[in-house]
Every structure is written in structure tokens, then in C-alpha cells.
Amino acid sequence: MDKLSELSVFVQVADSGSYAGAGRALGITPSAVGKTIVRLEEQLEVRLFHRNTRNITLTAEGAQFLDRCRVIMDAVAVAERELAMSRRALRxxxxxxxxxxxxxxxxxxxxxxxxxxxxxxxxxxxxxxxxxxxxxxxxxxxxxxxxxxxxxxxxxxxxRLVLVAAPDYLSRCGMPAGLDDLELHDCLRSRNASSCLLYPWPLGPDHLQRSARLRTRLVVDHNEMLLAAVLGGAGIACIPEFWARDHVEDGTLRILLPDDTVNSxxxxxxxxxxxxxxxxxxxxxxxxxxxxxxxxxxxxxxxxxxxxxxx
CATH class of the missing domain: 3.40.190.10 (Periplasmic binding protein-like II)
Structure with a gap:
């Protein structure tokens, strides 16, 4: 008998109050129930039940073990239900x-x-x-x-978020050499739709203060418009890298100051x-x-x- 089956027998004995009752519930003989309990006690090196000719009751150790076993059995039941439901077509x-x-x-x-x-x-x-x-x-x-x-x-x-600009914009306005240079550029910003606050850019440890000093040219609440504006050469934008990826690969956008804008x-x-x-x-x-x-x-x-x- 596997360990989970032994635990199931133990829980059933505790619930039934007898080997015979547990046997009827599980479809096995009282003798098989008793042997399972003895084997479990030997493995655990602790007595789980007080036994006499009239009844069977849990020891203090048995009661503590029962609480743990119920958690295990409940988790198994939940897993079985979830697995059964997952096999059905989702509707x-x-x-x-x-x-x-x-x-x-x-x-x-x-x-x-x-x-x-x-x-x-x-x-x-x-x-x-x-x-x-x-x-x-x-x-x-x-x-x-x-x-x-x-x-x-x-x-x-x-x-990660990345700072990007189009080559046309950089040829007109120059490539920022450091974070301080961003204050001289046109910045395309995004706004939090719930708080209506501008999202700060990942500009190092003092990113909030640096973000507040940026010269904002455009504010939107959707990266689609931000991407269109930066591709059109309107300025520098801070967008998720997955938005910029294809345009960086085909050369229509360049990532700026990656070592200064590490984030996740x-x-x-x-x-x-x-x-x-x-x-x-x-x-x-x-x-x-x-x-x-x-x-x-x-x-x-x-x-x-x-x-x-x-x-």
C-alpha cells in the first residue's frame, strides 16, 4: 500500500472511530485496516491511537498528525477536481x-x-x-x-523600458551623451490612465527628479500614438522594448543610453x-x-x- 493510501486509511479510522467502520467505508477488511495502522505507527515511530476492546481514540500525536493529513487529503481532492475539469472542453x-x-x-x-x-x-x-x-x-x-x-x-x-528616437530626430537635435542631456530634448511622455500622472522615466536612482525636469512636447495614454510620434521624428520616447523591437532591428529607431536606464x-x-x-x-x-x-x-x-x- 502506498503512502497516500495509508494516510487515507488513518483519516478514515479517525472519522469512523473503529477499524470495522473504516473498512466498510474503504471496502477493505478490518484486519487490513489494523495492519495498515500498525505499519504506519512503526514507520512514524509514534502511537497514533489508544485502543481497547470497546473503542479507539486518537493520541495527542495522532490528533496532530490528523490535522496535517487532512490538509494533504484536501489538496489531493482539489488537484483531482481541477484535473478532471481541465479534461473537459472549455465553454x-x-x-x-x-x-x-x-x-x-x-x-x-x-x-x-x-x-x-x-x-x-x-x-x-x-x-x-x-x-x-x-x-x-x-x-x-x-x-x-x-x-x-x-x-x-x-x-x-x-x-524593460527603453529610450528611443528616430535617426532623423537625432541628426537634427544630436545624440544625448548622458542623462543630463535629456533636459535639452523634446520628450514624448505617457500618462497613467487611472491617476492621470505622467509616468517617470527610468533615469537612475533620482529618476523622479530627473523625469520632472524633462521638457515635455507630447503626452498620451497609449503607446501606439507614442510610437507613431517617435517614428515621425517628434522627439525621444520611453516605451516598452517589445513595442520598439522591430523598429530597432530595421533601423527606424535607435535605443539611447541603455547603460544609464537599466530597469525591469x-x-x-x-x-x-x-x-x-x-x-x-x-x-x-x-x-x-x-x-x-x-x-x-x-x-x-x-x-x-x-x-x-x-x-
Whole structure:
């Protein structure tokens, strides 16, 4: 008999109060139950039950061991239920909140719908911090440090912000040699959709003070417009590297001061708490964890020119 089966017998004896009762519940003989308990006590080198001709009761050590065993058995039951549910086809609607991101993220979400054709995804794109419960979202992708909100969370991956400019702008206004030079340039900024505050740039230990001194020419709340402006030579922008990657590779953008702007941003999936997650939520979070990190990396095969679908 394996260890898990032995623990199951022990828990059943404690619940039934007798070998005979445990045997009936488990479909084995009272003798087999008794031998299992004796073997378990020998392995643990502790007495689990007080026995006499009339009843059987837990020892103090047995009661403590029972608490631990219940946790184990409950975890096994939860795992079995989740596995059983995961084998069924996912159906129904899954409502997701996603930041305003680029097409490589969209490909990851699209591949999830392809894998689960009976599931309907309702995707809401916003940089606003949504109220998961109040607004009825099943899952949200969030960037940055998470607040203690009572939500369950899983870290999906990381990316970095980069300063970029077009060669045309740099030929007209010069290449900044250091962080101090940024104050002489036109800066294209982004705004937090929830707080309405400008996002600081990753400009070293005193990044807040340096960011406050930047000469702002444009403020937006969507990186699509920021990217269009910087590609048009309007100034210097700070954007996620996955937005800039293809343009850096084809030479239409250049990364500036990489050694002075070292940083990292986390991407996490969050969902309302509960002992057992919905199979739809579990499947989506696992899919994101498996595929989104490649889309966030500086060099990625997540977006290939020969892919059939172009979002």
C-alpha cells in the first residue's frame, strides 16, 4: 500500500472511530485496516491511537498528525477536481482586462482562442486599473508592482523600458551623451490612465527628479500614438522594448543610453480569489505563462513575418 493510501486509511479510522467502520467505508477488511495502522505507527515511530476492546481514540500525536493529513487529503481532492475539469472542453465566456498593448500580445490571446474553440473571450483593452469583482472580470493582466487587493496573482514575465528616437530626430537635435542631456530634448511622455500622472522615466536612482525636469512636447495614454510620434521624428520616447523591437532591428529607431536606464517591469495575471480556480481561468493563466514571456523578450520568435494572421 502506498503512502497516500495509508494516510487515507488513518483519516478514515479517525472519522469512523473503529477499524470495522473504516473498512466498510474503504471496502477493505478490518484486519487490513489494523495492519495498515500498525505499519504506519512503526514507520512514524509514534502511537497514533489508544485502543481497547470497546473503542479507539486518537493520541495527542495522532490528533496532530490528523490535522496535517487532512490538509494533504484536501489538496489531493482539489488537484483531482481541477484535473478532471481541465479534461473537459472549455465553454462559456471569459472576460479579460488587458493593457493597451501591441500585436505580439494579441497573438498569444488569439492562440488561446484557437486552442479552445468553444470558449468565448471578451477582451477589454484599457490602461485603467479595473475593479475585477465590481466590473465582472475573470482575469486581468497588470504591469508593475501589485497592491495587496485580495486577488490571486501569478507572475507571467518581465520586460524593460527603453529610450528611443528616430535617426532623423537625432541628426537634427544630436545624440544625448548622458542623462543630463535629456533636459535639452523634446520628450514624448505617457500618462497613467487611472491617476492621470505622467509616468517617470527610468533615469537612475533620482529618476523622479530627473523625469520632472524633462521638457515635455507630447503626452498620451497609449503607446501606439507614442510610437507613431517617435517614428515621425517628434522627439525621444520611453516605451516598452517589445513595442520598439522591430523598429530597432530595421533601423527606424535607435535605443539611447541603455547603460544609464537599466530597469525591469513585471507582468502579472490576477483573478478573484477562491479555493479552486475556474478551469477557464486556470487554462488562460497557464497559457499566458507559457507563451507571453517570449513576446516580452528583446529577441523573440513570437512575431514572424510569415505568420498567417496579422492583427
Amino acid at each position: 462559456g465566456k471569459l472576460r479579460i482586462s488587458v493593457p493597451l498593448v501591441n500585436r505580439v500580445w494579441n497573438r498569444v490571446l488569439l492562440s488561446f482562442t484557437t486552442a479552445h474553440p468553444e470558449l468565448e473571450l471578451d477582451i477589454n483593452y484599457t490602461n485603467r486599473l479595473v475593479d475585477m469583482v465590481e466590473e465582472g472580470f475573470d482575469v486581468a493582466l497588470r504591469i508593475g508592482a501589485l497592491k495587496d487587493s485580495g486577488l490571486r496573482a501569478r507572475r507571467i514575465g518581465t520586460f 517591469r513585471e507582468v502579472s495575471a490576477v483573478w478573484p480569489g477562491g479555493r479552486v480556480s475556474s478551469p477557464k481561468v486556470t487554462a488562460l493563466v497557464n497559457h499566458l505563462a507559457a507563451h507571453l514571456p517570449a513576446a516580452l523578450s528583446p529577441r523573440s520568435t513570437a512575431l514572424r513575418k510569415d505568420e498567417a494572421c496579422d492583427l
